[in-house]
Amino acid sequence: EPEVTQTPSHQVTQMGQEVILRCVPISNHLYFYWYRQILGQKVEFLVSFYNNEISEKSEIFDDQFSVERPDGSNFTLKIRSTKLEDSAMYFCASSIRLAGTYEQYFGPGTRLTVT
Amino acid sequence: AQTVTQSQPEMSVQEAETVTLSCTYDTSESDYYLFWYKQPPSRQMILVIRQEAYKQQNATENRFSVNFQKAAKSFSLKISDSQLGDAAMYFCAYRSDAMRGGGADGLTFGKGTHLIIQP
Numbered sequence: 001e002p003e004v005t006q007t008p009s010h011q012v013t014q015m016g017q018e019v020i021l022r023c024v025p026i027s028n029h030l031y032f033y034w035y036r037q038i039l040g041q042k043v044e045f046l047v048s049f050y051n052n053e054i055s056e057k058s059e060i061f062d063d064q065f066s067v068e069r070p071d072g073s074n075f076t077l078k079i080r081s082t083k084l085e086d087s088a089m090y091f092c093a094s095s096i097r098l099a100g101t102y103e104q105y106f107g108p109g110t111r112l113t114v115t
Numbered sequence: 116a117q118t119v120t121q122s123q124p125e126m127s128v129q130e131a132e133t134v135t136l137s138c139t140y141d142t143s144e145s146d147y148y149l150f151w152y153k154q155p156p157s158r159q160m161i162l163v164i165r166q167e168a169y170k171q172q173n174a175t176e177n178r179f180s181v182n183f184q185k186a187a188k189s190f191s192l193k194i195s196d197s198q199l200g201d202a203a204m205y206f207c208a209y210r211s212d213a214m215r216g217g218g219a220d221g222l223t224f225g226k227g228t229h230l231i232i233q234p
Contacts, residue, residue: 031218043160043206045221055219089158095218101148101167102218106160 002026004107006092012113013082021077021110023092031055031102032075033093034067037109043091049075082114117142119209121225128197129233135182136192136228138207146212149183149190150222154204163205166190168212194230202232 005024013019025032034046047057049067064080075094079086089109095102118141128134140149151163166174166183174181178195194201208222 033221035221037158042226043208043222043224045223048219048221050219055217056221058221091160093160097218101165101212103162103165104222105162106152108157108159 004092004094004105006090006107006110008110009108010111010113012115015084015114016081019079019082019112021079021090021092021112023075023077023107024073025075025092025094026096026105027073029094029096029105031095031104032067032069033095033104034077035091035093035106036060037089037091038085039088046077079112082112084114087112087114117144117147117209117211117223119207119223119225121207121228123228124226125229125231127231127233128194130197130199132197133193133195134197134230136194136205136207136230138190138192138225140188140190140207140209142188142209142211144211148210148212149181150208150210151179151181151192152206152208152224153201154206154227155202160206164192197232199232199234202230204229 007022032049037043045058046061048055066078068076091109092107093104095104120139147168149166153161153163164176180193182191204227206227207225211220
């Protein structure tokens with residue numbers, strides 16, 4: 001069964017550095033998403049992406065974040081200047097219309113640790 | 116803005132017994148979707164079951180079923196014949212259908228319920 005993949009599984013970076021988290025959505029899916037989960041807290045929506053542009057974004061998704069689909073398969077989340085509070089699990093998801101709705105399939109996540 | 120509340124931080128059940136996880140939500144919309152996701156220790160998010168708000172019939176997936184009460188804005192998950200592999204965090208999630216069939220809306224999650232299965 002096809003699945004969403006994410007790399008790396010764990011990323012450690014220093015405060016102020018830029019990081020790029022990578023995702024390969026399921027190949028025939030149309031919408032792509034990023035979520036984050038700070039340890040012990042709920043999963044929070046960051047952004048959705050469709051047809052090479054942002055569709056929706058939350059208030060968390062400020063100017064330090066950007067997303068890109070640089071080629072036909074990858075979907076990336078860039079954090080420009082990381083802060084300690086960016087430490088979290090970042091989940092990528094993708095969806096396709098099935099039986100009248102879009103079901104989101106999640107990747108295994110990237111654990112980002114900012115020191 | 117929509118909110119999702121899971122009032123049970125932790126639940127424990129004996130193997131083979133039945134357990135119900137609670138979820139309530141707040142929305143002013145009439146069209147939306149509700150989901151239960153499972154997050155085992157690996158932290159992968161796995162879709163368990165979904166419910167369309169316009170459907171009166173409760174969704175069922177094998178041992179998993181929901182009790183959807185639209186007027187009460189309640190969406191509980193029942194797990195029958197609990198198995199050790201069911202041990203995980205369970206998240207209730209809401210998605211608007213404001214885009215009328217589009218997929219742009221993100222999911223709004225509750226804080227989760229940690230389900231423990233006692234052998």
